[in-house]
Amino acid sequence: MTPEILEVQFKGNKKEHYFNPKNIKVKPGDYVIVEADKGIDLGCVTKIGRLVALSEIRSEPKNLIRKAGKEDLKHLEENRKKEALAFIVGREKIKKHNLNMKLVDVEYQYDQNKLTFYFTSDRRVDFRELVKDLAAKYRTRIELRQIGVRDEARRLGGLGVCGLPLCCTTFMKHFDPISTQMAKEQNLPLNTCKLTGTCGRLKCCLAFEKDFYEQSQKNFPPLDAILQTERGKAKVEKIDIFHDTVYLRYNNDEAPEPVRLDEIKYSQISDKTPA
Template sequence: MMIELAFKGERKEIYHNPQQFPFQVGDYAIVEAEKGEDLGIVNQIGSYLERKKGDAPIRNIIRKPTVGDLDRYRENRRKEFDAYHLCKKKVIDHNLDMKVVDVEYQFDGQKITFYFTAEKRVDFRELVKDLAGIFRVRIELRQIGVRDEAKRIGGYGACGRKLCCTSWLKEFDPITTQCAKEQNLPLNPQKLSGLCSRLLCCLMYERDFYRAQTEKMPPLRSQYRTAKGIGTVAHIDVFNETVTLQFAENRVEKFELGELSDFTFIPPAEGSSDDAQQETSLAQFEDK
């Protein structure tokens, strides 16, 4: 049986349970790690993990933790707090352009991983030597992106739910302003960016549906010549497949998509300068 364990920062890995220890979700387990042992919390059990596992080798669960093991686990959490602040000080001392995000102690204390973000590649070799001299264990500095930073820290989105990246999302797809345009969303950076200051991951969830539907629909600001005059496309409803036309004197009328074939289509004019300015301001929130 395979078991998925969760570690600090929403890191999740799948393990074999060769000794068939009885586990329930929420239990602690000590597992094999790279050159040592680690401790995680059971996150998922069942045959579904067969489909979730990747190509990487799967390590084994070693045993259930003792009371002493759990005390050590909590002590590691306390040490991480101290190591985090010490590393921040050392970054300043070495004048490195990087932001320390998180620290993770391996359960057996043989390895400490420092996670950081940076705009460019950072030469941190002297920093590693400094930290290794202080902690006397193997030191790893791992550069992550701003989305990974949000995943490790956690939080709640504007929808009121736990961030997707901390609850279930495993990989980050590139997201551009085109995703918002295809869903006819206002190009407002404050509403379309998440806690990571990048475009919301959820813009991708319904993108295929919107792309398929909008191909059937006329673009906004296009026009139709009808018996009642020229109407401008003011709103499209991709769910009910209806189009709202605005005529002179602000008179509006809703039509079924099939009814538009009886009218003469007039393509929209080129995008306004306001649209261009909105796209430019939103571009900084795209994935680089």
């Protein structure tokens, strides 16, 4: 029988799945000790049971060892203080080695067997000498991990313009490609300030309703198309998929006229206005 699977969250909104072979009674919000890369780590349970079964599990889960106690949480707090100091040291070392990289975060494995430095850079970085320098100071395994700007936003967290926590810190498991075409399909103004998120890239939420817009727009004539209607030729200025309305501009009219989609009787002359 397959043991229960848990979802555990670590620093930087990193989430992993773990088996519970000992059937230890845990609930969301409990801190637990789990198997890690050549050691153990401490995280917080976020999901259990069927909620986890519905998630996408990409790798073989390691095992839950036990629930965390007061001493474990105290040790975790000490690690956080050491990480803050290591961040300052890391930035100084980067400057010393004159490397083109931005340090984002530092994370100790619970047992301090590994210290990870997360950074962003717009190019490949040779950080071998930096690793040697850091290893000599901290006497533990050093890992430098280059991440993207969207991963940076996930690690640091924050609020979106909607006022809610960033989607990448809550329910998103991976990043999908986003393009300005998605904004065009949703009739959004191509305003960079409004379309970009905290990370400086196009907002992930542009993709959430992509399928809905694609299906809905199949019922409408294309934008800028020239239609032959009962009143004469008209150009499609705008469509409103939520109210099933098409805005048509007839010759010499100052403003487009809203017409219900089911009230339009037309034949399409061309896909766009002739040049």
